Amino acid sequence: IGWYRKKFVYSTSGTKCGKRVILRFEGVYMDSEICVNGTKLGEWKYGYSTFDWDITDSLREGENEVVLRVVFQSPNSRWYSGAGIYRNVWMICLPETHIPLDGIYTSSVETQKGYDLTIDTELKWGTDNGNYALEYCLYYTGDSKSSAETASREIFRVKQPLTCGQNKISMTIPVDNPRKWDITDPYLYDLQACLWRYQETNSRELCQQEHFRIGFRTIQFDPDRGFLLNGRKIRLNGTCDHHDLGALGAAFHKEAMRRKFKLMRSMGVNAVRTSHNMPAVELMELADEMGFLIVSEAFDMWEMAKNPYDYARFFKEWMEKDVRSWIRRDRNHPSVIMWSIGNEIPDTHADAHGQEITRSLLAVVRKWDYRKVAPVTIGSNYMPWENAQKCADIVKVAGYNYAEKYYAEHHEKHPDWIIYGSETSSVVQSRGVYHFPLERANLIEADEQCSALGNSTTSWAAKNTEYCITMDRDTPYSCGQFIWTAIDYIGEPTPYQTKNSYFGQMDTAGFPKDSYYLFRAEWTDVKKDPMIHVYPYWDFNPGQQVDVRITSNAPEVELFVNGVSQGKQQIDHQKGTVLQPSWKVPYVPGSICAVAYDETGREIARQERHSFGNTDHYVLKANKSALHADGEDMIFVEISAEDRDGYPVENASDYVRVTVEGAGRLIGLDNGDSTDYDSYKGTVRKLFQGKLLAMIA
Numbered sequence: 001i002g003w004y005r006k007k008f009v010y011s012t013s014g015t016k017c018g019k020r021v022i023l024r025f026e027g028v029y030m031d032s033e034i035c036v037n038g039t040k041l042g043e044w045k046y047g048y049s050t051f052d053w054d055i056t057d058s059l060r061e062g063e064n065e066v067v068l069r070v071v072f073q074s075p076n077s078r079w080y081s082g083a084g085i086y087r088n089v090w091m092i093c094l095p096e097t098h099i100p101l102d103g104i105y106t107s108s109v110e111t112q113k114g115y116d117l118t119i120d121t122e123l124k125w126g127t128d129n130g131n132y133a134l135e136y137c138l139y140y141t142g143d144s145k146s147s148a149e150t151a152s153r154e155i156f157r158v159k160q161p162l163t164c165g166q167n168k169i170s171m172t173i174p175v176d177n178p179r180k181w182d183i184t185d186p187y188l189y190d191l192q193a194c195l196w197r198y199q200e201t202n203s204r205e206l207c208q209q210e211h212f213r214i215g216f217r218t219i220q221f222d223p224d225r226g227f228l229l230n231g232r233k234i235r236l237n238g239t240c241d242h243h244d245l246g247a248l249g250a251a252f253h254k255e256a257m258r259r260k261f262k263l264m265r266s267m268g269v270n271a272v273r274t275s276h277n278m279p280a281v282e283l284m285e286l287a288d289e290m291g292f293l294i295v296s297e298a299f300d301m302w303e304m305a306k307n308p309y310d311y312a313r314f315f316k317e318w319m320e321k322d323v324r325s326w327i328r329r330d331r332n333h334p335s336v337i338m339w340s341i342g343n344e345i346p347d348t349h350a351d352a353h354g355q356e357i358t359r360s361l362l363a364v365v366r367k368w369d370y371r372k373v374a375p376v377t378i379g380s381n382y383m384p385w386e387n388a389q390k391c392a393d394i395v396k397v398a399g400y401n402y403a404e405k406y407y408a409e410h411h412e413k414h415p416d417w418i419i420y421g422s423e424t425s426s427v428v429q430s431r432g433v434y435h436f437p438l439e440r441a442n443l444i445e446a447d448e449q450c451s452a453l454g455n456s457t458t459s460w461a462a463k464n465t466e467y468c469i470t471m472d473r474d475t476p477y478s479c480g481q482f483i484w485t486a487i488d489y490i491g492e493p494t495p496y497q498t499k500n501s502y503f504g505q506m507d508t509a510g511f512p513k514d515s516y517y518l519f520r521a522e523w524t525d526v527k528k529d530p531m532i533h534v535y536p537y538w539d540f541n542p543g544q545q546v547d548v549r550i551t552s553n554a555p556e557v558e559l560f561v562n563g564v565s566q567g568k569q570q571i572d573h574q575k576g577t578v579l580q581p582s583w584k585v586p587y588v589p590g591s592i593c594a595v596a597y598d599e600t601g602r603e604i605a606r607q608e609r610h611s612f613g614n615t616d617h618y619v620l621k622a623n624k625s626a627l628h629a630d631g632e633d634m635i636f637v638e639i640s641a642e643d644r645d646g647y648p649v650e651n652a653s654d655y656v657r658v659t660v661e662g663a664g665r666l667i668g669l670d671n672g673d674s675t676d677y678d679s680y681k682g683t684v685r686k687l688f689q690g691k692l693l694a695m696i697a
Contacts, residue, residue, distance in 0.1 A: 027087030048277035080490035082250025096126025181215025186291030215334030236480025238271035246508035247668030268523025276300035379422030421481030426461030432689030507672025534594035554596035
């Protein structure tokens with residue numbers, strides 16, 4: 001049981017007089033109870049949904065105390081959930097007559113001239129029966145402080161008088177030829193809503209101002225063409241993402257998520273599935289800002305439990321409240337393209353009751369997203385069975401978990417279904433660890449690591465990464481796929497009983513594994529960003545047979561060992577099944593070099609890896625050079641080992657002590673090694689395969 005106490009002074013004659021005082025909790029894991037000045041106000045059960053408490057009537061003159069009690073019982077999750085308050089808490093003051101939190105809902109419909117923007121606004125009235133009006137202003141984005149420049153950025157300003165007691169107002173405003181929000185150009189507009197109270201003297205008082213960013217975009221799901229954004233087909237090169245941030249745990253840090261998104265973008269990712277719960281507010285803001293498409297997911301279980309203390313205990317009673325919170329909070333984000341009501345839900349497979357729950361969830365989503373900003377979907381690993389198919393037929397947007405082999409049959413059987421891979425891949429690997437030979441499949445080894453060669457596969461997953469990519473590529477009607485996962489996460493250490501997962505294309509520190517470069521090769525444009533990657537590192541026993549593999553987005557590659565060509569191989573990115581050419585070569589000290597050629601035979605990229613000696617020194621590489629003193633910014637410093645010739649020592653496991661001088665502080669050390677149980681919060685940590693990450697705030 002966790003207890004949180006906050007004391008503060010409240011004055012009935014102060015600035016808060018005549019206002020409602022709201023506490024908003026963006027994430028408390030889980031089963032919480034709130035008391036104000038010893039009086040219980042209520043409970044909230046789910047650990048991932050945002051909730052609010054109006055504490056006004058429980059406040060008193062002078063000192064007040066808010067107590068939050070959180071009951072954490074385990075096991076309650078298949079991954080690391082964290083516990084207690086792990087996202088922001090806000091105290092918000094609203095006038096007696098006000099727009100409730102999340103009470104503004106925007107949607108837009110494309111027209112011949114641009115878009116019709118519809119704004120629906122809810123109102124709560126106090127005892128005041130004065131004259132009120134709502135005013136909406138839309139601006140081009142910018143940070144100008146000049147009133148003249150601000151006026152020039154204004155697109156429209158419209159005002160609507162209100163009738164006392166009116167609980168909702170809807171207004172549609174045409175916007176001519178706006179700049180569209182897109183994954184390649186995620187342009188956002190500033191929307192401002194002002195609630196004014198008019199005085200008898202013809203003056204007016206600003207009672208409330210709400211400000212957020214919106215984007216104009218058109219999405220379409222077609223059973224035969226897949227997903228279209230702004231009229232053009234987009235393949236969802238997606239990934240599933242759990243909410244922890246490695247060494248930072250479940251506590252959300254916006255800059256850590258920004259770094260995570262940048263790493264995903266470099267890999268070619270354009271879409272993220274928030275597996276398997278509502279994401280943080282800031283994740284949605286970053287997705288809008290950076291141009292990621294979001295499948296926002298709510299639940300990993302319904303009424304049938306997966307763990308003794310999971311949310312299934314509360315689902316019947318709390319589902320409607322949680323869906324209301326989820327949809328209202330995030331329905332204005334242009335990045336949202338699907339609402340996922342569940343992942344691998346056994347209720348959908350068990351009996352007909354699963355269909356009743358599906359209809360109920362669909363109805364509640366539509367109650368709050370009644371203009372259908374995004375369709376509803378389910379991610380299912382039960383798609384071979386009839387009951388699960390009946391649930392999919394209710395929502396029509398069918399997510400398949402590890403079931404690509406059923407696409408063709410179901411596409412023919414259900415021509416109105418939208419099909420996509422809601423969860424694919426699950427190939428396991430450890431960064432920089434290689435179990436030879438390539439042709440020998442191996443899952444469990446004494447070192448409790450998984451081979452990064454691509455020869456460690458689980459029973460339910462893709463047989464290799466190439467299969468995952470080509471199955472999706474060769475299904476034109478599929479919207480795309482969401483691989484499991486971009487980045488390792490704490491928990492689910494299949495196939496071992498270690499600390500964190502092996503599924504990611506990056507480890508928990510964000511260091512890329514070799515498979516990262518295969519996805520990058522297939523998900524990026526060779527004309528814009530030619531790339532090549534050769535692995536493994538080059539340091540083995542003399543004469544040892546080594547499988548050397550190359551990934552590239554070029555059509556032809558060549559391998560050199562100590563300057564001697566080992567031959568060229570072609571990569572057919574459109575129709576081929578072998579996307580990583582391989583060579584078997586005996587190890588000799590020196591170097592390996594991979595060269596990429598375009599269709600004319602011109603070299604467009606190369607990478608060289610050298611044999612190395614023992615560690616001579618360390619190299620520090622920061623993701624940025626300055627830290628904002630705002631209490632929120634972070635710097636990520638990559639620490640690498642090099643030998644005396646400056647070559648990376650790519651299997652180094654030295655212990656390193658990290659100290660920070662000046663205003664910053666060390667808040668985490670991570671090497672991505674699932675078998676390393678040293679503290680994330682210590683000052684001494686060993687390198688894993690030559691790397692360590694320091695996080696400074």
